[in-house]
Amino acid sequence: MSATDNMSSVRPDLIEKVTGRAEYVTDLTIPGMLHGFVVRSPAIHARIVTIDTSAARSMDGVLDVLIGEDVASFGCWGVVLKDRPILATDRVRYVGEPVAVVIAETIEIAQNAAELVDVEYDELPRATTIHEAIAEDAPLIHERHENLEDFYFKGGARPTQNSNIFHTYRNNVGDVDAAEAAAAYIHEDRFTFPAISHFAMEPHAVIADFQGDSLTVWAGAQTPTAVQKVLSRLYGLQLAKIRVIVPFVGGGFGGKASVKIEPLVAAASWKVQRPVRIAQSMAESMLTCRRLGADITIRTAVDAKGRILAKSAKLLLDGGAYSDTGSAVATKSANRIMGPYVVPNLRLEACAVYTNTVPGAAFRSIGGPQAVWAKESHMDNVAAAIGMDPAEFRLLNLVSRGERIRPDLRPLDMDMSDLMGRVTRSFASEVQASNRQARGLAVAATDPANTPISNAIIRLKIDGSILVSVSSIEVGQGAHATMGRIAAQTLKQPTSAVTVLRTDTAVAPYDWGTGASRSTVVVGLSVESAALDAADQILEMVADVWELPRENLSLVEGGVSTGSEVLTFHQIFHRALGVDSGEVIGRGAITPRSKKGALVESPLFWETSAGLAEIVVDEDTGEIHVPRYASAADVGRVINRIAAEGQDEGAAIMGLGHALYEVLEFEDGQPINATPIDYSIPRISDVPPVLDTILVENGDGPGPGGAKGMGEGAILPVAPAIANALFSTYGIRITDLPMTPEKVWRALQKRN
Amino acid sequence: MLPSPFAFERPSTIADAVSAVGESGDGMFYSGGTELLLAMKLRVIHTDRLIDIKGIPGLDRIVLNDANDIEIGARCTHNKIASDPVIREHVLALSSLCANVANVRVRSVGTIGGNLCFGEPHADPPTMLAALDARLVLNGPGGTRVVHADDFIRSELETVREPDELLTVIVFPRPTGPVTYRRFKHGERPSVNVAMAWSLAAGGRTIRSARVRVGALGSRPQPLKAIEDVIQGISVSEVRPAIEAVLPTALGELEVNEDRHGGADYKRHLAGVLLLRNAEEAIAAAGNA
């Protein structure tokens, strides 16, 4: 096999990408296309007094300048709360908020003219942190809260009127007070977690073409059907008249989920009635969305033997200026702070609050890194306080397979002690242990909102080639290759026979979207079922035309075996249809009612991980090195090993970024490092030289062949594992991320 | 973002380059472009004309000349310096400094001249070149002048170079003792760096003189006079206690900006850590010589 064949067999898109042929939104040109450049608010919270666009408009090559007033009559949009104007109208709520769009013949002209748009602001009192936002006399960032129930996720937000709290989630089990009264020991900690940028290599880029009552949008969107729905409601267009086309996407991580700049670009096109492209820079995308920061108080009560009796957690999440999916992030953060431990009495409360900063958004394992950072650091603190080994303390309290972490959630579908054992053994197998054994462990069990709603279409052609059409987005994770494999395996055809179409909502059937580790399981099941449907049709055709018993027929490469001979697809279609052409179309639909209701209970599977870190600290500088890291996840079944390992390695290194480098900083609301020059992410030289990725396969997941979803779990244990190593060996407890050298050095100074 | 429109010229002699920039200084020299183009795209630098100096022959030479001085052409890229045999033989620390500047893309096109002329405080070469007592040769319309590395950077992003002066070559005496360099960085650029060059007396056990520079803390590299003085004339084996005795005072005299790279006390402390580590390395090197 040649190197390129080899790469193609792993993933057909790899060759396209390394040769530069793969098309992203910015590679597309639509006839008549204009360019938009966004004028952004330099103010943190202000009333817009006037916008003067005359100088910009008079520039050669400028067609128009869109301002909020032009589109105010369309109203606001949102996916959980309807809180977002297309363009700031009377008021700006964060630095970076779009205020105007200059539309011009070229990007250069648009950008030059944008410097001439003159906006006068009148500053308003601001609330730029969680604590400012929930203070007694805090200025209101939104006066009213309008909930959209079941619009994007099942359920909605629970805002507190006349406050900046746009969502509160509570879940209580048992009686925490009584349990605490009976406890041998109670320990409480507080942790904070910063805003973090998605930092996808491809910034947000959208082309919109508004034509009368129809609209076509090319976007790097992870959830094209949500984009379609929001645009339909906002502009009063039929869903069937809105087409969302998604070419390759250069990384999303949640930053391109739900809806981002699509309504704005559509408005620009509506204004000029020509196609308009807005291609943001990375710095602009850093002002578009980010992970929610958090302030977390967590308390655990244990009995004399170290068994957990009760746990309570209060999580405050910084949702930024517009809610997006921040309410779901808050809810999930509460769910993700519990397990995988047996906790008979639970008191959970999570609030998402508005602040005058960049809007929060979904980001790889929503609410997970925040919650797991707190709970797993806390676990080691509790263990230390009661004089137990942290691993033993965990083992004593783990939920076993089949037990429930909480009564309203599906029982745990894996063995966490096995994952812990695997990462520990991974280290033991290394011959040369470093002399200073600074090791830390952390585990996580999260409940992805994988929404079992998906459709797939498979077309089996006369020559045996197969077309798969789904709304899953190829965002770099390899989803399309996985769908291709599932189709090929189910239809017993070589993967080289399968083509997976880039998503176009005009062709691809409805799916919820690409996120929440759901594609392999949910979309995978719909592909499998579409393939079975296609298989059924072709076998039926043979049984009918050749008058053979169905049970003797089976699919083989290139056709159907009758037991005594192989009929090619050509022969089958030719004889059945009378001409030498044709195809069968298989349809697969997954709903909560599929699989005899097995998909109803949430989560569809538990996304789990264990991480073990070995660190070396330069005590003079405070710098942490991570020479070794082992990451284990129970993924049910691996469909594409290279892609699956890549997902978990990528997640672990993203977790390393959260742990040691990343923070999107605001000083009184002013972003101070929102450029790729000032924002630090790990480089390849920061990756632990020994990085072991272990994937546990028991074939017990709900997806095709027993697969579970994956790719979000491995991000979770990294930061607490490193922090726990720091705690056990160096005697310092860091409570806010990232663990920069200066922070570590200061903690070491304090310890001395 | 894109830079605003500009004209582009590619002269082939130093004189043409100097006159192309123009007296009004509305043109700018363009070398690797790694700082310049970025700043133009961010629209913090505006210029009407770029004068590409890559067409001028001879500006990327590295030689040990007859006066026992090392000459580095201003157009030499970090990569070129990192792998140059003359530099590797005589100032290995400069070679490894350049091998670790920035990232692979910047190293392959970014030049030492561009680094110096940009005057960014969080830079590596200026500290090292000051410790090596380098002289920078500037060619302007009125002729040539020589500026000491110590005097070249005036303040943050500002040098004594006139807009129509081209930096052509960097010259420093071939080191006669250990040269050591360390940086601390967390992120793209150094938070603090320390360079130390010793010249040893005959026999190699006594320090005849030392130059110590600390970079990235203030707007330009700063000498650690107290350290230089205390180790001058003493035996290599006495260096460590001698440095330790004056270190707190010496560090206290440094001008230190509080910035995203850390608090002043932390960075001052780091300078001491790097200095002592350099000293250990230099002591070992002197011992092996």
Ligand SMILES: Cc1cc2nc3c(=O)[nH]c(=O)nc-3n(C[C@H](O)[C@H](O)[C@H](O)COP(=O)(O)OP(=O)(O)OC[C@H]3O[C@@H](n4cnc5c(N)ncnc54)[C@H](O)[C@@H]3O)c2cc1C
């Ligand atoms: C991502 C990144 C990371 C970096 N990290 C580091 C780091 O860790 N340490 C470090 O020291 N540096 C670092 N740098 C800076 C890097 O060393 C410089 O960008 C590079 O050396 C500049 O050289 P250039 O040829 O590209 O200069 P240019 O960008 O072409 O020019 C820079 C300036 O110098 C002027 N100029 C250039 N050459 C001459 C000349 N011969 N005479 C007169 N004027 C001239 C130009 O007009 C311009 O004003 C980093 C840069 C980047 C982009």
